[in-house]
Amino acid sequence: MPQISLKNINITFKQKDKVLEAVKNVSLDIQKGDIYGIVGYSGAGKSTLVRVINRLQVPTKGQVIVENQNVNQLKGRKLRDLRHKVGFIFQHFNLMNSRTIAENVYYPMFNTETKNRKARVQKLIRLVGLQGKENAYPAQLSGGQKQRVAIARALANNPSILVSDEATSALDPKTTQEILQLLKKINQELGVTIVLITHEMDVVKTLCNKVAVMNAGQVVEKNNILNIFSNPKNELTKDFINTTNNSTNAIETLSQQTKFQELSKTNRLFQLTYLGESAEHPFIIDLYNRFGISASIIYGNIEFIQGTPLGNLIITIDGQLNRIEEIKQYLADNQISLNEIDFSKIK
Numbered sequence: 406m407p408q409i410s411l412k413n414i415n416i417t418f419k420q421k422d423k424v425l426e427a428v429k430n431v432s433l434d435i436q437k438g439d440i441y442g443i444v445g446y447s448g449a450g451k452s453t454l455v456r457v458i459n460r461l462q463v464p465t466k467g468q469v470i471v472e473n474q475n476v477n478q479l480k481g482r483k484l485r486d487l488r489h490k491v492g493f494i495f496q497h498f499n500l501m502n503s504r505t506i507a508e509n510v511y512y513p514m515f516n517t518e519t520k521n522r523k524a525r526v527q528k529l530i531r532l533v534g535l536q537g538k539e540n541a542y543p544a545q546l547s548g549g550q551k552q553r554v555a556i557a558r559a560l561a562n563n564p565s566i567l568v569s570d571e572a573t574s575a576l577d578p579k580t581t582q583e584i585l586q587l588l589k590k591i592n593q594e595l596g597v598t599i600v601l602i603t604h605e606m607d608v609v610k611t612l613c614n615k616v617a618v619m620n621a622g623q624v625v626e627k628n629n630i631l632n633i634f635s636n637p638k639n640e641l642t643k644d645f646i647n648t649t650n651n652s653t654n655a656i657e658t659l660s661q662q663t664k665f666q667e668l669s670k671t672n673r674l675f676q677l678t679y680l681g682e683s684a685e686h687p688f689i690i691d692l693y694n695r696f697g698i699s700a701s702i703i704y705g706n707i708e709f710i711q712g713t714p715l716g717n718l719i720i721t722i723d724g725q726l727n728r729i730e731e732i733k734q735y736l737a738d739n740q741i742s743l744n745e746i747d748f749s750k751i752k
């Protein structure tokens with residue numbers, strides 16, 4: 406049973422004479438312990454969608470189940486309990502500027518006995534690495550520190566789910582990494598499920614175990630991270646992945662060189678992607694032995710995604726290529742994908 410189950414969610418906004426469909430028939434299952442990424446460009450419907458999790462937004466159609474409860478039917482105390490279960494953090498922190506850090510964290514705390522609240526505030530401030538800043542005001546903190554306060558506040562009621570809506574978008578790359586590591590720690594040590602909205606695929610790569618890609622209100626692709634990065638199906642997903650991938654730059658550089666332009670015209674320039682155990686497969690020797698063709702590597706990038714190597718090579722192939730479909734199939738059987746590089750598609 407998933408911890409969060411969104412079933413056929415539609416959300417429409419009525420404006421004067423037109424109807425805007427912000428979310429269209431989205432279904433997502435999020436398991437306990439997931440760090441589930443939701444990626445998409447501005448206006449895709451990401452924020453609107455996640456707001457149904459604690460009923461800040463009521464779907465026009467569809468069902469929201471959180472920890473076995475039908476969210477759309479909750480009232481009174483049960484709705485309050487649900488809201489304690491789901492913490493939110495945002496791009497602009499939303500702190501109360503006239504209150505100290507400790508007060509910001511104390512303020513929303515309800516489901517801890519009053520006499521224990523101060524101690525819990527201390528514990529949360531330590532957890533996010535802000536000890537010593539209890540009596541400072543938000544204006545005295547850096548962006549990264551403000552987001553740490555917002556995280557401590559979001560954890561005040563011991564939620565089992567934390568929704569992060571572009572929480573690192575206003576931060577520099579180093580601070581972004583620090584906040585992402587803090588979220589990872591919260592996921593691992595406290596077992597909090599994280600739903601993470603972002604438009605940066607790098608953030609997804611660093612942190613998430615699953616991802617859904619949204620476009621114009623719809624989820625166009627969803628999968629675990631390894632599958633998405635090694636075998637993206639949708640064009641938008643590919644665009645997002647290319648933003649994190651050095652081989653796109655390499656292909657662009659090659660496309661400006663006459664020699665490679667010629668190779669590309671004769672279909673002799675390929676991108677080869679492999680994952681995990683297929684990394685150990687001696688495919689270059691294999692291509693020679695089985696098909697009589699020799700491949701040479703022009704560019705290579707290997708990175709680890711959740712501990713599994715993902716390789717991206719650009720190769721040229723020499724020899725008879727009339728069996729190319731057979732070659733592709735042979736490689737595909739070994740979890741290696743081979744795609745011709747077409748310079749005309751470079752934007």
Ligand SMILES: Nc1ncnc2c1ncn2[C@@H]1O[C@H](COP(=O)(O)OP(=O)(O)OP(=O)(O)O)[C@@H](O)[C@H]1O
Pocket residue numbers: 418425426427445446447448449450451452453454604
């Ligand atoms: N309360 C509302 N009333 C009318 N339209 C809305 C409302 N909230 C959102 N929208 C519209 O719904 C669409 C989706 O908005 P949403 O904020 O969910 O996108 P998003 O993917 O979170 O974008 P961003 O990355 O910019 O935050 C947009 O066209 C937006 O203008």
Ligand SMILES: [Mg+2]
Pocket residue numbers: 451452453570
């Ligand atoms: Mg948004």
